[in-house]
Amino acid sequence: MASCRRLSFSLSLVLLLHLRAAAGDSPAPDLPRSELAAIFRVMADLLGDPSWPQLHPRPCTDTPWPGLQCELSPDDARVLRATRLHFGPDVSTPPCKPGARLDTDALRGLPHLKTLSLFACFATGNGHTDIHEEIGGMASLTILDLSWNNLDGGVPAAVGKLRRLQKLDLSYNHLAGVLPPELGSLQDLVFLDLSHNRFTGPLPGSLSCLSKLQYLLLQDNPLGTAVPAAVVGALRRLQVLGLSGCGLTGPIPRGAFAALASLTALSLDRNRLDGPIPATLAALPHLGQLNLSQNRLAGEIALPGEFVARLGRRLDVRGNDELCVGRGLQGRSGYLLGAPPCADRRSGGDGSPAERSGAAAVDGGGGRWGYRYGSVGVWHVFVLSLVFQL
Secondary structure, eight states: OHHHHHHHHHHHHHHHHHHHHHHSSSOOOBOOHHHHHHHHHHHHHHTOOTTHHHHOSSTTTTSOOTTEEEEEOSSOTTBEEEEEEEESTTTSSSSSOTTOOOOHHHHHTOTTOSEEEEOSSSOTTSOOEEOOGGGGGOTTOSEEEOOSSOEESOOOGGGGGOTTOOEEEOOSSOOEEEOOGGGGGOTTOOEEEOOSSEEESOOOGGGGGOTTOOEEEOOSOOOOSBOOHHHHTTOTTOOEEEOTTSOOEEEOOTTTTTTOTTOOEEEOOSSEEEEOOOGGGGGOTTOOEEEOOSSEEEEEEOOOHHHHHHHGGGEEOTTOTEEEEOGGGTTHHHHHHTOOBHHHHHHTOSHHHHHHHHHHHHTTTSOOHHHHHOSSOHHHHHHHHHHHHO
16 A cells, blocks of 8 residues: 555656646756766665666656655755655565665765665675664654664664654664664654664663654563663653563563553563562553563462453463462453462462463463564554555
8 A cells, every 4th residue: 555655646746747847948857966876876786787777767757666756855846856765575576686785875865865764675695784874964864764684783873863763663683782872862753663683781761862752662682671661661652662572670660651651552571570560550541452471470460350351362461370360350351361369379279270271272272462473562563664654
């Protein structure tokens, strides 16, 4: 659907420009030579097709390419600007040539880019590459997506210079090290996905300054810290928080998420968290998905029955062998949690295995939302990604 809309936008732009040209004696707007030369260099670096300039001599108008989008310059109606550059399997297969390398000098020739999306461009087999400091010079960027590449090294501090950035997606790479505090300068950031890398903790305190952030996805990074309550607790607009498989230790702080009134999905599974489940989690008014599975949580589950019933299978606490269900949660709600009654545990009864088997039967043997997918807000993230691509 997004590809269709981009094609419709390109055709509409071509028609508009031709109508303008027909209405007067002036030629139709086009790219400046410097930007056209920069695009040709980028295509040579990434696609390696020597015929591309001949096939697309006017890539914004008469001979469009689906991964490029242009807009009329607000300062001069006779000039077009390249504002969106996207490489991915929806545009070409493979997205980039084997051994592709992007010359940052070519990108500097495209100062009006608002979106740079290189998806699976430097995949396995192309060799490793890193994010260059020069990326900080692309001051017009609002979307930077370098996901599913073979990127290594760290996140350069220069990324903090991209003050207009709203979406930053560096997921599924080999990036490592501690995140730079300069990321806290991205005051317009709404979506931050650093999942499936090798980042270590602690998180810089400056991330708490991202007052517009709604999606924070950090799962499957070896952070190796306690729950970063001071950082995430300050992100008042946060809707989705993913901290699965981050090596988190210690208890879940009772008030860590109390201020996150907009939170809809929280993932803390596959860590080493201990202690009780804070009952305060049930006070989050919009929370609809909670995954606490595969930890070392213990004690009586103190969540209200109404909350447990509302979330149903979107609440996952399995894999915490020391949790138990009190009298207030017995019945179907306690049955779905998959934990034994606390009375059985205190009396040394053998009800625990039966309860667990029963819960597995209710689950159909397939695994619940959080356990099967290992990440929170899959649907939320998918929808937001579509919105940002339009």
